[in-house]
């Protein structure tokens with residue numbers, strides 16, 4: 001049987017045998033009571049890594065983002081974000097359903113890359129504090145930007161944006177689900193990538209290969225509010241050290257450094273498949289581990305849309321996601337080797 005090459009997401013990774021051993025050995029306690037030494041250790045490490053006062057271990061990136069919103073807004077407030085941000089696009093409308101916020105989009109037409117924002121475009125959508133308007137309280141940005149193609153923020157631009165947002169009285173949250181990738185790809189430290197953001201959420205269950213979890217970092221007061229809201233949402237976990245141990249293992253065993261491998265593999269694969277008639281995209285747009293491969297007009301005419309191509313690729317053992325009618329997303333991660341990835345072009349070629 002041909003091996004299945006699962007490139008749908010970096011969330012499909014399974015914990016390595018060594019990570020599982022570290023999880024089995026974890027010293028645990030009741031984390032809701034603050035008694036789990038492994039969770040406490042992870043939270044302290046995360047706060048240090050991002051140079052913030054405090055951190056909170058949460059079950060998912062979605063909950064980390066939702067807690068960032070809940071702890072920095074009031075019902076009726078407006079959050080400002082990109083219309084293809086994960087928070088808006090993929091999180092079930094939690095900002096509205098749970099936090100009671102509306103959303104205002106900031107266009108990216110003057111930004112150097114898709115998904116990034118400029119202070120000027122933020123300035124154009126801000127409406128001031130007239131009593132007719134909702135309070136605009138929180139700007140959210142995403143680094144790397146998922147639907148922007150896994151792109152890394154331009155640092156001077158990000159800093160200018162955060163400064164401007166603060167001058168306007170906004171708080172800033174970074175959805176850093178893949179901030180590890182941003183750091184490795186840009187050579188900018190995690191603490192610098194977090195600077196200027198009041199809160200940052202970072203996923204442990206993606207590039208780092210942990211089975212579950214994210215961290216939310218920020219100032220003590222905001223994280224204390226988030227801790228209370230986490231309990232309210234049912235995210236207070238008890239002997240959570242078993243899963244926190246996976247993250248500590250990842251930090252200590254080069255799961256961050258090795259992301260360079262994922263980025264190299266994504267770049268190489270993108271260069272190879274971009275030559276196929278099937279696709280029409282610029283492989284040099286791939287900066288990290290996400291390949292957004294637009295299908296050619298011919299390919300679309302032949303099969304209708306990317307969802308049909310996703311099913312067809314599935315049949316030849318290459319799993320990916322159609323991210324829109326025209327585009328397939330392939331993701332490199334810890335569970336893929338050079339050998340497996342080398343089979344992707346062969347299988348695409350076999351499709352004819």
Ligand SMILES: Cc1ncc(COP(=O)(O)O)c(C=O)c1O
Pocket residue numbers: 059060061062063065086087142144145146175177178203205214
């Ligand atoms: C940019 C971004 N933010 C947040 C999340 C949410 O993470 P989770 O799946 O752990 O809820 C994801 C997951 O794919 C993501 O890509």
